Amino acid sequence: MTDFPFSIVGFDLDGTLCDTAADLGNALNRTLEYAGRQTFPLDVVRRFIGGGSGQMLRNALAESGGYDEAEFKPLQDRLFTYYGEAIAVHSRLYPGGAEMLDALATRGVTVAVATNKREEFARQLLDELGLSPRFATIIGGDTLGPGKAKPAPDMLEEMITRCGGGRAAFVGDTTFDIGAARAAGLPVVAVSFGFHDLPPPLLGADAVIDHFDALVPTLTALG
Structure with missing residues (x-):
């Protein structure tokens, strides 16, 4: 044809x-829990996705109280670890x-x-x-x-x-x-x-x- x-x-x-969304959300919420932040339900996580996982994390940190760049990179590395461990579960x-x-x-x-x-x-x-x-x-x-x-x-x-x-x-x-x-x-x-x-x-x-x-x-x- x-x-x-x-x-x-x-x-x-x-x-x-x-x-x-579910696998990204699980990795994100595990990272937020590690940082002592609030976690988010899946419908909210969906709003954070679109610009890459780093942007997703920035959006979540901003909505859960803000952040500075010094804490961002270690949390991003942790997010990447969590996501790579369970990337295709759902x-x-x-x-x-x-x-x-x-x-x-x-x-x-x-x-x-x-x-x-x-x-x-x-x-x-x-x-x-x-x-x-x-x-x-x-x-x-x-x-x-x-x-x-x-x-x-x-x-x-x-x-x-x-x-x-x-x-x-x-x-x-x-x-x-x-x-x-x-x-x-x-x-x-x-x-x-x-x-x-x-x-x-x-x-x-x-x-x-x-x-x-x-x-x-x-x-x-x-x-």
């Missing part, structure tokens, strides 16, 4: 491809995700992940879920160095280069994703089921989908 309008489709990871593809990836593959589309999650954790998660072989490249928030994570366009530009060039689109769930796609000049689809920092209709995406079975028709229409 060669009439599909995009040769590359990139995905954010947390809140877009996979619901990772995390799964969102409903329809496997079928959607299959549908793109049958159309000859190269798929990639561009996430503000650290690359080592993105790879570990996708490895443990058996998903890594599906993706041509996995780019994390630290892959390209400081200042290159979303909403900067660099990760998406690198994604296109690594995938061999061609017309690309991106799929995400936050302003980080939509901002990066806009800066890179790519069409962008938002998912309504992710970890939003704004209501989905206000994210500024070209389209919003409620289920992955709508992605291929939506990208076809955008093309």
Whole structure:
């Protein structure tokens, strides 16, 4: 099937491809308990996710009384340890995700992940879920160095280069994703089921989908 309008489709990871909130939340709350801070229920944790695990921790610390930079790095290291120990206990593809990836593959589309999650954790998660072989490249928030994570366009530009060039689109769930796609000049689809920092209709995406079975028709229409 060669009439599909995009040769590359990139995905954010947390809140877009996979619901990772429970595992992130468990690691975050273990870190907050260690620091003597209040913990947060899952619906609140979801609000903290989107800019990478470091930003998630900063959001939680700010909401639980503030912090200074001297205490941040040791707590971030502890968060990373906790998360790496239990990264895929509850995390799964969102409903329809496997079928959607299959549908793109049958159309000859190269798929990639561009996430503000650290690359080592993105790879570990996708490895443990058996998903890594599906993706041509996995780019994390630290892959390209400081200042290159979303909403900067660099990760998406690198994604296109690594995938061999061609017309690309991106799929995400936050302003980080939509901002990066806009800066890179790519069409962008938002998912309504992710970890939003704004209501989905206000994210500024070209389209919003409620289920992955709508992605291929939506990208076809955008093309």
